[in-house]
Amino acid sequence: MDRILVHICCGVDSVYALRKLKEDYPNSEIVGYFYDPNIHPEEEFELRWIETKRVCDDLGIECIKGDYELETWLNAVKGYENEPERGERCTICHDLRLSKSAQVAKQLGCNKITTVLMMSPKKDFEVLKEVGERVADEYGLEFLAVDFRKNGGTQIMNQLSKESQLYHQNYCGCIYGLFGQRKNVEFYPELVSFGKGRLAGSREELLFTKQVRLFAESLGLKCKEEEFSFIGWRVLSSSVKLNKDYVDHKVLPYSATIKGIVRATVLDIKDNRVVLNKENVEVILTEELKEPVLQEPRIFTKPTFILPNVVNVGDKLEFQLKTEFDPSMKSQNLYIGNLDSFEELKEFYSDTDSEGKQGYTLKEICNFIEENKDKIKEGQLLVVVYGANLVGQLGKRTFPIYNLKF
Ligand code: SF4
Incomplete structure (x- = not known):
């Protein structure tokens, strides 16, 4: 043969x-x-x-x-x-x-x-x-x-x-x-x-969705992807100096670019907010430095930096930030099961922060699917893997049963 x-x-x-x-x-x-x-x-x-x-x-x-x-x-x-x-x-x-x-x-x-x-x-x-x-x-x-x-x-x-x-x-x-x-x-x-990170709208996020789909289909489960567009945002470069030394920081999603360098002095600290002598930059202090997750969508915001709790009144800060907005970014939801009729809903999401944290692992989702494959097959359970969750639950907002307010 x-x-x-x-x-x-x-x-x-x-x-x-x-x-x-x-x-x-x-x-x-x-x-x-x-x-x-x-x-x-x-x-x-x-x-x-x-x-x-x-x-x-x-x-x-x-x-x-x-x-x-x-x-x-x-x-x-x-x-x-x-x-x-x-x-x-x-x-x-x-x-x-x-x-x-x-x-x-x-x-x-x-x-x-x-x-x-x-x-x-x-x-x-x-x-x-x-x-x-x-x-x-x-x-x-x-x-x-x-x-x-x-x-x-x-x-x-x-x-x-x-x-x-x-x-x-x-x-x-x-x-x-x-x-x-x-x-x-x-x-x-x-x-x-992005290495381990699966940022909203990234190829890594799509790859993860496809890996879940491949697994679900290998169990004979019905899958459907639904793509949606959103205004994407990414940091091209950023730096913060505290009294001339670089300091670890995060940037609030959808922060705008800073033209040149902003130099500012800390006038006061109220709760976790830093009052600067410049109004074009915001600083939020935090105990644990991790990437901020948006519960609500944003379009555009004043350059906002998240810094560790090491800033004092009188300190000098220096900021640089270059960001990019992408009006045609795409992400997707994955539905596993019968989308038209189901009794139970189990929700996951596919994106993570840029370090691959604050999200699900492939194993977590696949294990759940495997354990519940019969319920999914029989139309009792629908599994949804939302895209672009950490930037304002965008995938969830496109799902018809939710009426989340913008
Ligand atoms: S076939 Fe495609 S991948 Fe190969 S060299 Fe040409 S452009 Fe590059």
């Missing part, structure tokens, strides 16, 4: 291509191999993997996750950083990914290989065919050059991807492609990694 190894780059490109291969080769065994060493940053790699896994699980196709071999990829494309998309760098990138796929295909005893990259309208089909055939030849394999886009393939892919609520990436995957796509910008939000 034929064994076909399919190189997979993401969920969107595989959702139709794998179906088509199953149809065209009904008597062959298909194995997926997710190999994306070109992706930046690693959270994006994980997100594409989760979505690939969801697609493969749905189709009953085994999929192997390749290692994140970023350094290998960076070395391979050295000297071709400024090549345009579809240029020489992309040919090297295809070559690297298909060569590794061919090696894995040999190890797994496959006799044919192909790639879902041939689904993407941004890739040159002829180049992929040429690279694929050459690589396959080197390893004694047959390359299946299938133009998945033909005969309405792209439209079917879009439709299937919408139905499965797959994550749509807005760049091919590498930093160089992104630099070429968006020139002269100061900041690339796609390349920011």
Whole structure:
């Protein structure tokens, strides 16, 4: 029996291509191999993997996750950083990914290989065919050059991807492609990694939601995501000096940028509020320094700093703050169970502060789902994982049963 190894780059490109291969080769065994060493940053790699896994699980196709071999990829494309998309760098990138796929295909005893990259309208089909055939030849394999886009393939892919609520990436995957796509910008939000933090509207928050969804779907539970937009906010840089020494601090969400430096003297301290001789900055003192959580949404506020309880009357303070507002930030709620009729509701949220604190762990939510899977299946219990909770319970506010006031 034929064994076909399919190189997979993401969920969107595989959702139709794998179906088509199953149809065209009904008597062959298909194995997926997710190999994306070109992706930046690693959270994006994980997100594409989760979505690939969801697609493969749905189709009953085994999929192997390749290692994140970023350094290998960076070395391979050295000297071709400024090549345009579809240029020489992309040919090297295809070559690297298909060569590794061919090696894995040999190890797994496959006799044919192909790639879902041939689904993407941004890739040159002829180049992929040429690279694929050459690589396959080197390893004694047959390359299946299938133009998945033909005969309405792209439209079917879009439709299937919408139905499965797959994550749509807005760049091919590498930093160089992104630099070429968006020139002269100061900041690339796609390349920011928060590590453990899952800030509202971040890729980490979305990745967490998708991980919960993958788990719930693996138990056969019905899931639905609902996206919503909000005005996002982030700190680009901030510093506070107390009597010339830098001091640890937090910034109240939605604080505006300070132009230049504000220097101020402490006139008084009333409860936890610091009275300064300048009115354009606020200071709140706290025993335990942690990131503030908003119970109500905010749009814009005076630059407000949270400092430890070490400030005294007469102290000199110096503030700098650069923040950014993003009017098109997106987050999402995840509903697990029957949204139209349920007796009980269990609520979680997906975001955390920037240090990964003040939120739930994946284990906590997955354990609850597993323990209650029968109740969820029977429609008694609905589990909701709200997005953007720490910035004013925004996900909860979009949920129809609540009538929280703005
Ligand atoms: S733009 Fe895409 S195909 Fe080209 S090098 Fe970057 S990741 Fe690879």
